[in-house]
Amino acid sequence: MTQDYNANLPQTASREELRHLVQMQLQALLEQQNFQGAKALLVPVQPVDIAEAIEGLPEAMQAIAFRLLSKDEAIEVYEYLDPVVQQKLIEEFKHQDVLDIVDKMSPDDRARLFDELPAKIVRRLLTQLSPEERQATSLLLGYKPNTAGRIMTPEYISLKEGMTVAQALERIRSVANVTETIYYLYVTDAARRLVGILSLRDLVTAQPDQTIGEVMTRDVVYVYTETDQEEVARIIKDYDFLAVPVVDAERRLVGIVTVDDVIDILEQETTEDIYTLGGVQSGGGNYFQTNLFTVARKRVVWLFVLLITNTATAVVIQNQEEVLEQVVALAAFIPLLIDTGGNVGAQSSTVVIRGLSTNEVQANKFLGVISRETLAGVILGVMLAIVVTVWAYFLQGNLSVAIAVGVSLFAIAILASFAGSALPFLFRSLKLDPALMSAPFITTAVDVLGVLIYLWTARLILGL
Known part of the structure; x- marks a missing residue:
């Protein structure tokens, strides 16, 4: 400074x-x-x-x-x-x-x-x-x-094909102070339709008597006013643009979206995704500048949902309580199993949701992604099951209980990986936000089915 x-x-x-x-x-x-x-x-x-x-x-x-x-x-x-x-x-x-x-x-x-x-x-x-x-x-x-029309600025420089380079430079000098950027210059016809583009570099290196039509590029990348702002940001990132033109349905130039606005959009969208992955409703402003009562209201919704849905876990445990009464040691490993399963599911859902957001993962190729993540769950399950079986035997000295815990964790890891990768695709197909919907449903599925898998596995192995 x-x-x-x-x-x-x-x-x-x-x-x-x-x-x-x-x-x-x-x-x-x-x-x-x-x-x-x-x-x-x-x-x-x-x-x-x-x-x-x-x-x-x-x-x-x-x-x-x-x-x-x-x-x-x-x-x-x-x-x-x-x-x-x-x-x-x-x-x-x-x-x-x-x-x-x-x-x-x-x-x-x-x-x-x-x-x-x-x-x-x-x-x-x-x-x-x-x-x-x-x-x-x-x-x-x-x-x-959240569309290009909403975030664009109408302050841009437009030129005509018949202008000479000297005339164009004179026009830039006269309007530069009231425009958002002068680095990209847009060429329109009499009906204001976008027909070409050139950079300031192209202009200043051209001969003064050349026409704009001779030096401009006719292959223009543009977006429509209804284009989603995330798609606009992706185009600017992919093409390394400083700005992208925005046209209406008749291809008339109505504004531009600049890279500084795109940076704000990317930060906003990333923040929103992170909040929704954590089950927090995003309000659009600075979370830490927001009133505490508003903060609590944003966070309590999914906590209530999880509170209600997780009563299903209590119902499963209650229905299988005779197993726990006969082998009390089984109860000690329930938190370990469902927490580990929740973490595995969260990992799978995170990579899939991020892939969907960045277009690294195509929605029509969901089977390949789900298969890959499920296979990863198998590998993770084997590694975790070996470790937890040894650890459970060390803690309890009961081989049957240790095997029940290890086999259950193996099955839960596969279930969690499948649910974590499949649910984002399901919610995307239903036009719902995968980030917002996946976390509570994955948690519920892993908790309820994980406990059920564990207690039924214990029944079979322990002969109860």
Whole structure:
């Protein structure tokens, strides 16, 4: 950053350490009510780092720190803030302060903010935006959430085939300050249909009197407004694009999705998948900035589901209690078996769900994937069964019980691998989120069937 706060850290300090120092110094200055010192501290700091520092402050100080910024800097910093903090600041600001910031935001960032705000506030803000910004924002909000249309920006540079390179460069100079990026230039016809693309490199290396039609590429990779945002992110990643054009049903160019938005999407989707794998409902904002009651509500749903479904395990144990009464040592290994089975199932489901998310695994090739994971379960089962049989015999000194435990774990590992790999495909075919649905069903299947397998195996081996 700058030596104003760099000087207090070793030369090898990481960016995270620098951010933390800024946040600590800012908080200390605000506690001392040294607002001029706090303002001077933030002058040389990058907007993204200021946003990080403000998010780390106590809630009561966040609005104070934000008000220290100049108007232009406040607009840029605001776009980097977490949606939860953005909403809290909106509630703190005077109406005109809010309007000035929101009106100057880029349309895609503004649309993302409006998605997080209550509908009443969105309607009020929309009516008071400038006509151009209101039209741009309403256009984006008119598309379905999580689609290319919703996340694109209409701020791009379009050229015509008949333009010369010199004319095109002149146009870029005149509009560069109000566009999202100038590195990709899009060529449209009279009806605004996308007909070609060229990079800024192509343009500046061409002869001034050449036409755009002579230097552009006609084979354009594009997405439609209804394309899912994950597919957009995948295209940008696969082709190493900085941006991808978005067209409507008539192939008219309506916007672009840039790589910085894609990074946000990938982080958002990954976070959502991780939360859902853990049985937590994702709310879209920063989990650790969310109210505790909201956190509890998000987490309790699947806990109730698991609580109810796992009563089936108790029913199985109750129906087989005469086996446990005769050989009490069997009860000691029930947690070991179902926990190990749950872990094996979680491993299989994790790799399959991740494969489905990244398109490494094709849904129409489910049989091969399930067979592979089941075979892995066989191999794992053999290795685990050998170890647990020896361990059970060492603990109990009863060979029959040890064999029952080992054989059961072998069968449970196969069952868990099969369930963990098959259920994500099943839920995907039913148009349900595999990440959200698989975990509780795998847990229930392994718990109930695992206990049943164990107790029936013990019956056969022990002759009960």
